[in-house]
Amino acid sequence: MDDLLPDPVQYAVPAFIALILVEMLIARRVDRSRYEPKDTLTSLLLGTGSTVAGALTGSAVVALSFWLYEYRLLDIGYVWWAWIVVFLLDDLAYYVFHRMAHRVRWFWASHVIHHSSQHYNLSTALRQTWTGFFSLSFAFSLPIVLLGFPVPMLIFASAVNLIYQFWIHTEAIGRMPRWFETVFNTPSHHRVHHATNPRYLDKNYAGMLIVWDRMFGSFEPERDDERPRYGIIRNLGSFNLLWAAFHEWIGMAKDVVTAPGLKNKLAYLLAPPGWSHDGSRDTSDTIKARWREGELSSPPRSDGEGDHAKHGGGAMRPG
Amino acid sequence: MDWVTLAGSLAAVFAVAGIVWFMGMGKSQRIADPEQAMALARDAHSGFCPVDALVDNEGAAALVAGEGGTVVLVRPHGAQIAARVFAKPPEMELSAGLLTIATGDRRFGDIVLRLGDEQAARWPALLERMRHG
Numbered sequence: 001m002d003d004l005l006p007d008p009v010q011y012a013v014p015a016f017i018a019l020i021l022v023e024m025l026i027a028r029r030v031d032r033s034r035y036e037p038k039d040t041l042t043s044l045l046l047g048t049g050s051t052v053a054g055a056l057t058g059s060a061v062v063a064l065s066f067w068l069y070e071y072r073l074l075d076i077g078y079v080w081w082a083w084i085v086v087f088l089l090d091d092l093a094y095y096v097f098h099r100m101a102h103r104v105r106w107f108w109a110s111h112v113i114h115h116s117s118q119h120y121n122l123s124t125a126l127r128q129t130w131t132g133f134f135s136l137s138f139a140f141s142l143p144i145v146l147l148g149f150p151v152p153m154l155i156f157a158s159a160v161n162l163i164y165q166f167w168i169h170t171e172a173i174g175r176m177p178r179w180f181e182t183v184f185n186t187p188s189h190h191r192v193h194h195a196t197n198p199r200y201l202d203k204n205y206a207g208m209l210i211v212w213d214r215m216f217g218s219f220e221p222e223r224d225d226e227r228p229r230y231g232i233i234r235n236l237g238s239f240n241l242l243w244a245a246f247h248e249w250i251g252m253a254k255d256v257v258t259a260p261g262l263k264n265k266l267a268y269l270l271a272p273p274g275w276s277h278d279g280s281r282d283t284s285d286t287i288k289a290r291w292r293e294g295e296l297s298s299p300p301r302s303d304g305e306g307d308h309a310k311h312g313g314g315a316m317r318p319g
Numbered sequence: 320m321d322w323v324t325l326a327g328s329l330a331a332v333f334a335v336a337g338i339v340w341f342m343g344m345g346k347s348q349r350i351a352d353p354e355q356a357m358a359l360a361r362d363a364h365s366g367f368c369p370v371d372a373l374v375d376n377e378g379a380a381a382l383v384a385g386e387g388g389t390v391v392l393v394r395p396h397g398a399q400i401a402a403r404v405f406a407k408p409p410e411m412e413l414s415a416g417l418l419t420i421a422t423g424d425r426r427f428g429d430i431v432l433r434l435g436d437e438q439a440a441r442w443p444a445l446l447e448r449m450r451h452g
Contacts, residue, residue: 020335028342033398036345041336048328055320118399123335198365229362237394237401238426280406282365290366 004062005156012163019167020122026172027121034171038239040123045241046113047126057133065142065151074148083157086149087208090141090157094207097140099218102202102284108273109248110135116244118231120194125169130245164208165190175222185210188222195228198291201284233274233282248273345398349378356381360391363402367391371445373418376433382411382420384449392420392430403427408449413442 027034076082101111110129117124132138144154167173168190176186185206193204203220206213213219222228236244255268255276264277274283339345350356357369360383368386375381380394390405403422410421416439418432434442 017331017335021338024339024342024344027344032342032344032346033348034344035339035342036397036399037336037340039345039397040339041332044332044335048325048332051328052320052325118396118401231399234403235396235399235401236426237396237403237424237428239397240426243426287365294366 003152005152008156008159008163012166016122016126016166023122023170023172030172034119034121035123036119039117039119040121042239042241042244043117043119043123043127046130046244047123047128049130049241049245050128050132053130053133061133061138062151062155064138065145065154068142068145069148069151072146072148076148076150078150078153082149082153086144086153086157087160089144089147089149090154090161091206091208092212093140093144094158094161095205095212095216097137098205098207099216100140101137102205103272104270105248105252105273105275106269107135107137109252110137112232112248112273113245115194115232116236116247118235120169120171120191120228120230122166122169124194124230125166131249161207169194181210183211184208189213189219191228191230192220192222194230196231196233197226197229198288199223199226200228201288233284233287348395348398348400350374350381350393350395350400351378353381356383356393359383359393359400360385360402363393363400364389364391364404367404370448371441373432373434373438373442373445375431376435380430380432382418382430382432384408384445388449388451390449392422394430401427408446411446413439418442 024035097107098111101107110131113129114124114127117127129135129137141154141158145151165185168185168187170187171191173187175181175188176184180186181188185204185208189204189206189210192200193206195201200220200222203218204210204213205218210219236247238244252268256265259265259268259277267275267277272283272285274281274286350359351374353372353374356372356374359381360369360372361367364385367383367389369383369391370386372381372383378395380392383391383393385391388407390408391402392405392409393400393402395401403424409423412419413434416434416436418434418439420430420432422429432438
């Protein structure tokens with residue numbers, strides 16, 4: 001087995017903590033509701049648990065990758081251009097995985113953890129799944145190994161991608177320069193991705209490069225007249241760590257057990273989140289359709305989503 | 320990952336969460352009035368058309384009745400708002416000014432609205448409206 005390259009995530013962790021503290025200081029001046037102690041604790045514990053899960057299962061994924069590498073199509077090696085190509089391919093694989101993670105309930109059951117906070121701050125970036133290995137999310141990168149890119153090179157590229165995605169989880173940064181917003185994923189683009197506003201649902205799946213969303217029709221710009229509302233369609237309403245980690249798996253298992261017929265059971269695993277055999281629940285598609293219907297039947301509005309947007313969460317009085 | 324690293328990570332996690340608490344971030348929210356409750360319910364459920372709302376005297380929760388018998392419950396969750404949507408009115412009981420609503424969701428919890436005389440007087444008509452859309 002080849003030697004692995006250094007893990008850049010280990011070196012990035014102190015910077016993560018320092019940046020969280022800086023963001024907190026900004027939030028304290030601008031908007032104290034951006035952070036909430038229990039939410040932050042839940043996010044960080046989910047992140048710690050994810051690291052433990054990764055340590056327990058990572059070696060199996062690496063071993064599988066090295067095994068597959070023996071059947072590679074090409075002998076690419078560590079040539080300079082391979083570094084560029086592997087970053088692009090890894091980011092494309094991430095885009096495909098991420099899109100599937102929002103459109104197939106099996107993958108969503110793992111990924112929902114990352115979206116389950118109603119806050120959007122740097123601690124949310126660390127709110128990561130415990131069940132990624134179980135849901136087979138690593139499979140999306142394996143074609144790159146089969147192509148012939150060295151496994152350590154791919155692992156390094158994935159780690160850099162992961163680190164990149166940390167800083168975009170913030171409301172402290174408005175927009176980056178236009179050229180940067182055109183090419184790269186940014187806080188603005190990713191706020192849209194974490195929003196539950198119907199206009200923003202299931203958009204901006206990018207990891208590092210937003211160009212994939214632009215190419216594949218899933219791009220939606222953030223609007224100044226429509227502030228993102230973060231979280232999931234049915235917010236947890238609880239800071240329970242284990243519930244946050246496993247709620248969708250439990251819900252999916254219950255649905256599979258109680259669903260009539262094999263076709264419905266399979267659909268509860270593979271259909272989009274929110275699908276139900278009797279149509280009693282909402283998927284992002286039905287929510288968007290209802291919203292578009294409302295937009296068409298309403299006169300034009302200045303705030304992008306009707307007068308109710310004006311009375312959003314910010315209008316609440318402190319307790 | 321070894322045990323020392325894990326212990327260090329956990330210590331850092333609790334330290335950061337402690338700083339958030341110490342800095343007084345994320346004050347819990349309260350729902351001010353029926354107008355706001357209805358706005359929050361619309362945000363929580365796309366296409367929802369609210370017709371009336373009852374709000375807890377202390378702003379700790381609200382019940383929002385909508386067209387077609389849909390009911391949305393909203394309550395603060397930390398510094399944010401969490402909601403539950405019911406296609407038909409959930410099990411509810413008004414007694415001594417307390418309206419108890421069974422959500423059927425253990426982690427969300429049942430909701431108890433402390434209603435004043437004015438809101439309690441509106442309850443029978445609102446219930447009728449919810450039951451008949």
